[in-house]
Amino acid sequence: MPDIEIKKTSEEPGAASLAVTVPADDVRAAEERATRNYQSRARLPGFRKGKAPPAVIRKHFADDIRQAALEDVVRASWKRAVEQESLQPIAEPHIHNLKWEAGAPVTFEFHVELRPELKLERIGGFKLTRTVGRVAPDQIEAQLQALREQKAPWVPVTGEKPRLKDLVNVSIVTGTEGHATEPQRYDFVLGEGRAIPDVEERVMSLAPGEAVDATVRFPDDFPEEAKRGQTREIHVTLHEVKRQELPPLDDAFAREVGDFESLDALRSAVRADLEREAVREADARVRTQLLEQLIAANHVVAPRPLVERALLVYAQAYGIPEERFPEFATELRPVAEAQVRRDLILDALVEAHGLRATEADIDRRVQELAAKRNTSASELYASLEKSKRLRDLERGLTEENVFQFLLSQSTVEEG
Numbered sequence: 201m202p203d204i205e206i207k208k209t210s211e212e213p214g215a216a217s218l219a220v221t222v223p224a225d226d227v228r229a230a231e232e233r234a235t236r237n238y239q240s241r242a243r244l245p246g247f248r249k250g251k252a253p254p255a256v257i258r259k260h261f262a263d264d265i266r267q268a269a270l271e272d273v274v275r276a277s278w279k280r281a282v283e284q285e286s287l288q289p290i291a292e293p294h295i296h297n298l299k300w301e302a303g304a305p306v307t308f309e310f311h312v313e314l315r316p317e318l319k320l321e322r323i324g325g326f327k328l329t330r331t332v333g334r335v336a337p338d339q340i341e342a343q344l345q346a347l348r349e350q351k352a353p354w355v356p357v358t359g360e361k362p363r364l365k366d367l368v369n370v371s372i373v374t375g376t377e378g379h380a381t382e383p384q385r386y387d388f389v390l391g392e393g394r395a396i397p398d399v400e401e402r403v404m405s406l407a408p409g410e411a412v413d414a415t416v417r418f419p420d421d422f423p424e425e426a427k428r429g430q431t432r433e434i435h436v437t438l439h440e441v442k443r444q445e446l447p448p449l450d451d452a453f454a455r456e457v458g459d460f461e462s463l464d465a466l467r468s469a470v471r472a473d474l475e476r477e478a479v480r481e482a483d484a485r486v487r488t489q490l491l492e493q494l495i496a497a498n499h500v501v502a503p504r505p506l507v508e509r510a511l512l513v514y515a516q517a518y519g520i521p522e523e524r525f526p527e528f529a530t531e532l533r534p535v536a537e538a539q540v541r542r543d544l545i546l547d548a549l550v551e552a553h554g555l556r557a558t559e560a561d562i563d564r565r566v567q568e569l570a571a572k573r574n575t576s577a578s579e580l581y582a583s584l585e586k587s588k589r590l591r592d593l594e595r596g597l598t599e600e601n602v603f604q605f606l607l608s609q610s611t612v613e614e615g
Contacts, residue, residue, distance in 0.1 A: 204273075206281045209309070213316045214503025218281050222273045222306040234268035235261075273306055281310060288315045291509070313505050318548040322497045324609025328489045331615035332482040335474045343470045344449060347457055352444035360441075361407050364391040367442040368403055373435040380435070396422070402436050411437040425524060486612060487603055494606075495541055502540040510536040549602050557597035562590070565597060 205221040239257045240250050247256070258265060278293060293312040300306045354367055362368050368390060371383040388394035390404065398416035406412060413435050418427040447453050454466035494500070511529045514520075514536065520528045550556050563577070566584070570577040584590040 204277050204280050206277070206284050208285060212504070213501070215311070215313050215505035216285070216287070218285065218310045218312070220277045220281070220306075220308050220310060222277060224303055224305050226276075227269065227273060227300070227306050230269040230272040231265060233272065234265045237268065238265060270300070270306070274308075278310065281312075287312065289313065290315050290506075313509055315547070316503055316506075316544070318498075318500065318544050320494070320498050320545065320548055320552075323494065323549070323606060326490060326493045326497075326610040328486050328493075328607075328610055328612045329615045330482050330486045330612050333478045335471055335478060339474055340467060340470050343474065344467065348446045348449060348453070349444060351453070351456065352446045354442040355445045357441040357443045358408060362390055362404055362438070362441040364404075365444070366390050367444075368438060369440040370403055371437045371439065372399070374432055383437075385439075399434070399436065402434075403438055406436070406438040408438055408441050411435060486607075490603070490606055490610065491542055491545065494545055498545075500541050500545060502537040502544075506540045506544075507533065507536045510539055546599060546602050549605065550598055553605060555598060555601040555605055557594050557601060561597050561601075562594055565593060 203223045203226055205223075207219045208216060209219050210217040235254050235257055238261045239252060239254060242252055242257060242261070243249050244252045244256065244260060252260075274295065281287065281293075282289065289312050291313055293310040296309045296311055298306070298308040357366065366389070367387065369385065369387050371385050373383050374381045386395070390400055395403070396416060396418055398414070402412055402414045402416070413433070415431055416434055417431045418424075418429060420428050422428045447456070449463065451462045454460040454463045457466060458469075460466040460469065511525075511532060514532055515525055515528055518528075566581050567577045570580040573580065581590075584593060
């Protein structure tokens with residue numbers, strides 16, 4: 201389609217808009233191609249397959265042919281736009297202001313998000329401090345306590361009121377007599393925030409089998425905006441209370457947790473896990489320092505369109521309703537900006553210095569993971585590919601290459 205007209209109408213870092221005009225002759229040719237395609241496949245009463253006249257096909261499949269022709273011209277226009285303007289899109293374009301009347305050119309706009317060109321003038325010579333936190337005894341005991349809670353059974357409690365960390369079973373009726381809802385049963389652990397504070401307070405005033413009428417108020421920061429600060433009349437019945445019975449912290453417990461001969465062996469394993477985590481956290485802080493200094497030295501900015509795109513991805517991941525998006529976007533904007541700057545820097549370094557993970561890198565990592573999981577590399581590879589996590593593995597390896605490259609050019613002092 202050599203006659204397609206592409207004209208850039210606006211541009212900013214990370215985005216551009218292009219006006220597109222597809223001549224009527226090109227549109228007609230696209231419709232004819234779509235008609236022939238449907239003609240070759242259509243089975244219509246009174247005609248053999250592929251033998252129905254074009255006029256009959258156009259009448260029977262008018263909407264489908266129009267849609268197929270439009271997709272054809274949009275596809276060709278996008279290819280032309282990318283080549284003509286040397287675009288580096290990060291996603292498919294958005295189409296706006298589409299106009300198409302019979303016998304006339306098709307006009308529309310491409311709104312496209314672009315990867316901005318980033319030139320890093322300085323990538324080394326930074327001074328970084330790596331501090332590995334010491335593992336304190338209370339951290340070990342806290343971890344052991346968490347293990348005890350994981351293994352602790354829930355035991356029914358009778359004759360006393362519930363307290364924080366107890367598991368309760370309640371039924372709640374909302375509204376007044378004549379306008380009340382059906383009783384709803386709930387199970388939740390007191391103090392975990394599953395119920396609003398006023399409800400938890402009323403539940404903790406009851407013994408199993410007791411009930412109370414109360415007026416409760418939704419907190420001002422309640423997730424559902426429409427209920428913030430609102431009050432409700434409720435009737436609460438406490439049916440059951442359960443409390444965890446923590447097992448004794450001894451050698452028998454250590455053997456139950458895993459392959460440990462004694463409590464001392466379990467405590468040593470917990471310490472080793474915490475020490476490894478401290479090393480990972482120290483390495484992560486070094487990477488954060490490095491990125492911050494890179495951003496400052498090269499004045500890296502986060503283009504608005506890419507930030508908006510990141511915010512939309514976050515909102516979808518967290519299930520944020522449309523009415524809460526403006527507030528969510530305000531709160532998460534600094535996080536999105538940091539993520540965009542990070543991605544731009546890493547991608548620029550990957551392209552400039554050939555740091556992308558190779559097939560050999562991926563194979564080695566899959567083999568390492570397979571050995572740890574006691575499975576074959578081929579089975580793990582197939583599993584990662586099926587779950588679409590192979591791309592994440594490749595991205596992680598590429599990032600490791602980038603940071604190794606960067607750290608080799610800076611000074612890291614142990615703190």
